[in-house]
Amino acid sequence: MDVEPVVFVISEDSKVRRHLALRLKRLDCECRLCLSPEEFQQNSSPHDAGCVLLHVAHADIDLDWLATLGRQEDHWPVIGIAAEADVETAVLAMKRGAFDFLLETCGDQRLRTAVEEAFRRDAVQRTQIARAQSICRRLKQLPPPLRAVLELLLKGKSNREIADELGLSVRSIEVRRAKVMRTMKARTLAALLRQTLLVHGLEPSPSPGGDPELQHAAHTRELDPSDADFSRSRPPK
Secondary structure (H helix, E strand, O other), X not given: OOOOOEEEEEOOOHHHHXXXXXXXXXXXXXXXXXXXXXXXXXXXXXXXXXXXXXXXXXXXXXXXXXXXXXXXXXXXXXXXXXXXXXXXXXXXXXXXXXXXXXXXXXXXXXXXXXXXXXXXXXXXXXXXXXXXHHHHHHHHOXXXXXXXXXXXXXXXXXXXXXXXXXXXXXXXXXXXXXXXXHHHXXXXXXXXXXXXXXXXXXXXXXXXXXXXXXXHHOOOOOOOOOOOOHHHHOOXX
């Protein structure tokens, strides 16, 4: 079941919270009001979807919290909003992880655009997280002999090089490689590499005599529509 995205409004000023809630209601956005970042952390759940609208009243304090939120596992898209701000504050907010930065005087259309784009970002991130968890489960199903082949494949080794390193025949490596592909539900070696990069953020170093497909995939880290499970988990446009 799809989860309706929510805007978590964070401000210590009750008037600001009410004002932003009214604006979001006009935009048909569900929102929840929080007095502080701590209250947000207590009341939000990993099952929630949406974004954070953070009122920046004290730049030093609020932007420090923004950086902290960006380092957390959930990675909520955070939109900063302030009564007034100079360019330096806006730039600092973006550097510390803000998805967008608005002035309270912005029009409803500008607010709507920021929120909708944040919702889309959140949907993509949650899709990637769910897919990474699925890949992790499949990785755990690989017995040590297959893990050894996988690790060498991801280093760009050819079947012959893997066979020499493990002291096996090329045919044995071909069989194990096929089992790895089936277990990981990867149709191509490039898809297998992308799966591992998604989970571990590995930086492959293909050897000169390695698989050309792997060398190409090393520079293509985005999700691919041909990868297993991707088409089923892609968020709606």
